[in-house]
Amino acid sequence: MTKLNVRFDGGKVEAEVADSLLKKSWGLSRRSEGKMLFVFSGESRPAIDMMLVSQPLHLYFLDADRVVADSYRAEPWGVDPRTWRLYRPCVDSKFLLESFEDLDLREGDKLSFDL
Numbered sequence: 001m002t003k004l005n006v007r008f009d010g011g012k013v014e015a016e017v018a019d020s021l022l023k024k025s026w027g028l029s030r031r032s033e034g035k036m037l038f039v040f041s042g043e044s045r046p047a048i049d050m051m052l053v054s055q056p057l058h059l060y061f062l063d064a065d066r067v068v069a070d071s072y073r074a075e076p077w078g079v080d081p082r083t084w085r086l087y088r089p090c091v092d093s094k095f096l097l098e099s100f101e102d103l104d105l106r107e108g109d110k111l112s113f114d115l
Helices: 021-026
Strands: 003-008 011-018 035-044 057-062 068-074 093-099
Touching (some): 011 093
Antiparallel strands (some): 003 011
């Protein structure tokens, strides 16, 4: 499991890298803590679901320059299908940082990490 430090104004966190199809498919599902950085092959608007996630996640979509372009507090799916939602950034994104913890990141914040 590859991990890296993600740095931003106000702190840094350690995140697991989702660099394979399997890791991207599971994300932080079936966990109760952690952070994961998704690396997409190009810029796109990926749809993120909350199936098998037990508590809310904070989703930070980053552009190719590693700037926060969009963010959500994503709610887990319940038994009622009307609660099922896909979270998609408003603009193309190259990276996604998922965290159970609110990192207090806002649109325009610049992150740095070494891949």
